[in-house]
Amino acid sequence: KILGRPRYIVAPMVDQSEYAWRILSRRYGAHLCYTPMLHAKIFSENQNLSFQFCANDPQALLAAAKLVENDCDAVDINLGCPQHIAKRGHYGAFLMEEWDLIADMVRLLDKELAIPVTCKIRVYPDVAKTIEYAKMLESAGCQLLTIRRVKESVSIPVFANGNILYKENVEECIKATGVDGVMTAEGNLYNPALFAGEHPAVWRMAEEYLHICRDFPGSADTSAIRAHLFKIFAPCLNEHPDLRTRLAATIHLPDFEDLVQQFKSRITSTVGDHPAYNPGTWELDARGFRVLPSWVCQPHFRPELPTAESRVADLDAAAAAASTAEAGVDGGDATELTEEQKERNRKREERKELKRKSREAQAEKLAAKKARMNEGGKNSLCQHPTCGQARSVKCPFGMCKSCCRGRKWEGVAEFDAVISEAVAKTAQPSPVVPMAPDGEAQPPAQQHYLCEAHKVTTAVVAAV
Numbered sequence: 077k078i079l080g081r082p083r084y085i086v087a088p089m090v091d092q093s094e095y096a097w098r099i100l101s102r103r104y105g106a107h108l109c110y111t112p113m114l115h116a117k118i119f120s121e122n123q124n125l126s127f128q129f130c131a132n133d134p135q136a137l138l139a140a141a142k143l144v145e146n147d148c149d150a151v152d153i154n155l156g157c158p159q160h161i162a163k164r165g166h167y168g169a170f171l172m173e174e175w176d177l178i179a180d181m182v183r184l185l186d187k188e189l190a191i192p193v194t195c196k197i198r199v200y201p202d203v204a205k206t207i208e209y210a211k212m213l214e215s216a217g218c219q220l221l222t223i224r225r226v227k228e229s230v231s232i233p234v235f236a237n238g239n240i241l242y243k244e245n246v247e248e249c250i251k252a253t254g255v256d257g258v259m260t261a262e263g264n265l266y267n268p269a270l271f272a273g274e275h276p277a278v279w280r281m282a283e284e285y286l287h288i289c290r291d292f293p294g295s296a297d298t299s300a301i302r303a304h305l306f307k308i309f310a311p312c313l314n315e316h317p318d319l320r321t322r323l324a325a326t327i328h329l330p331d332f333e334d335l336v337q338q339f340k341s342r343i344t345s346t347v348g349d350h351p352a353y354n355p356g357t358w359e360l361d362a363r364g365f366r367v368l369p370s371w372v373c374q375p376h377f378r379p380e381l382p383t384a385e386s387r388v389a390d391l392d393a394a395a396a397a398a399s400t401a402e403a404g405v406d407g408g409d410a411t412e413l414t415e416e417q418k419e420r421n422r423k424r425e426e427r428k429e430l431k432r433k434s435r436e437a438q439a440e441k442l443a444a445k446k447a448r449m450n451e452g453g454k455n456s457l458c459q460h461p462t463c464g465q466a467r468s469v470k471c472p473f474g475m476c477k478s479c480c481r482g483r484k485w486e487g488v489a490e491f492d493a494v495i496s497e498a499v500a501k502t503a504q505p506s507p508v509v510p511m512a513p514d515g516e517a518q519p520p521a522q523q524h525y526l527c528e529a530h531k532v533t534t535a536v537v538a539a540v
Contacts, residue, residue: 079126079149079192079220082107084246084271085235087261088128088152088196092303096288096295098125101264103284105243105271107257113154126194128152130167134181138188150191150220153181156198169198175209179216186217194220196237227254235259241365241375243273265307267373269352275372276352279340282308286333298327298441305332309339312370316342317426325433327441343371 086093086101088110098109113128125148131137141151155178157168171178185193195218199206210226222235233256236249240260249258260270268285269276282305289296296304305323306313313320319338326332352372359367368374442464446457458467459474467474 079108081233081256083250083257084108085222085257085259086110086264087237087259088113088126088154089261089265091300092265094296094300096285096292097268097300097304099288099292099295100268100281100285101271104269104274106264110152111148113157126150126152128154128196130154130157130162130165131181132165132167132171132177134177134184137181138184141185141189141193145189145191148191150194151185151189152194152196152222153178153185154196156196156222158198172198172200172209175212179212182213182216182218186219192219193217194222196222199223199226222259227256233257237261240270243271246271262376262378265304266310266376268308269373274352275354275368275374277343277350277371278309278312278373279336279343279371280351281373282336282339286329286336289329290333301329301332302326305336307376308373310376311368311372311374312339312343315370321426321430321433324430325437327437347371 084105084107086098086106086109090112093110093112098106098111101109108126110126110128113130127141127144127148127150129137129140129151131140131153137153144151154162154168155171159168162168163170182193182195195213197209197213200209206223207226207229210221210223210230213221214230214232218232220233220235221230222237227234235257236253236255237259238261240246240249240258240263246258249255263270267275268281285304285308286301289301302323309320309323316339319335319342322335326335347369350371353369361367365375365377439462443461445464449457456466457463458465458476458479460476460479463476463479465476465478468477468480471477471480
C-alpha cells in the first residue's frame, strides 16, 4: 500500500538507474523505480522510490537503511546478484545457502524501520526449495518479493522480472503468472518508453534525457550519460561510425548535447521528423518479433551463447584459413583476404580505436579529479596516473597496494625524483642494518619494509 501497488517497475541497475534516468522512466509509465545497488558498509527523492542494498552484516545494513529511511518508500535487499563482484564481496546470490543470516537481516530491518523491507532473489533449480525460501523470507518480515513461480505460495506481493520486450508482454506476464507487477532492466535501458507502449525516435529520448541532466545538475555523471546514449542509439550506431567514435570519447554535457543534435540532423534528413514509430499493424520477423526501423528505440536481444559445437567449428575454420594462407605464401601466390575478412579487420581496428579514446577520456577525467583534490589538500587517491584506487598509508610514494606491489611506480617521474632525493640525503654509502638481539646483523630477508617501493628505494640507496 505504501508503494501504491505498482505494476510497472524499473529494476536496480549499477551505474544506470541514477536519478536522471528514474525521472525519464517515470515520465513514460514506470510506477516504481529502484536506485542502483548500494553497499551497506560504504553508504554514508521522491515518491515511489526503493533503495537497494547489498550486505552480509545485519547491523551494517540497518545503519545504512536508517540513513535513507525518511527519503524513500522501501528498502530492498539484493539477494539475487550472480556476478563476480558479489562473489568476492559475499553478498547477493552467494548468500542463498545462509538462510539464518538472511532471516536475521530481514527480521532486523522489519523491526527497526518504519518502511517496508523487500527482497530480490533468484530461484533454485528445485521449485519446492524456492517456495520454501520465499516462505522463510515472508515469515522473517519481507513484504515484497521479486522472483518467478512462487506467487501461489506466499501472501505478500510478488514481482516478475525479465524477458520483457513490449508493453503487451507485461500484461501477458501478469495474466499468466498472477504476479502483482513486472520489473524490467535492459528493456528499459534500450527503450525507456517501454511501459508507455511506444517506440520513440532515438534522438527524441536522448534529447529528453539530456534536458533532465541539465535541469537537475548532479543527477547523472559522465559514465552514466555515455552508457545510456550508447544503448538508446544502439540500433543506428553502425550507420554512423564517426559519431559512435565521438560518443566514446565525449565527457562534457554540452558535447553530448551537440552529438545528439548531429544524430538528429542525420536521421531526420533521411526519414523525416517523426517523434515515434507506430504503423498500426506490426510486421513480424520469422521469430515473431516486431520489425522496427533503426531510428527508433527497440528491444534488446542478448546474443545467444556459442555452443561447444560452434566453437569447435570456428576453430576449425580459423585453422583452415591459416593453412590456406600459409600454402599461398609458400607457393609464391599470396592469398587475398575476402570481403568478410576485410570487414572483420576493419571492425577490429575500430574497436581498438574506441577503446583507446575511451582510455584517454577516462585518464583525463581521473587527472582532473586528482587535480581538484590536490588543490583542496585532500588527495587520498593513488598517485599513479591511471589508477583511481585509495592510496596506501604506508607507501611513501602515495601508491595503492596493487600499484606498489606491481611496481607501477618504476619509470614514473615522481618516483625517480624521490629516488634521487633519497640518494642525495644519504650521508653514508651503506644503509643502517637492523641488529638481531644477539648483536649480529639480520639477513636481508628479515628486514622490514613499509612497502615494495620502500624496499627498492632502500636497495638503490644502499648501492650508491
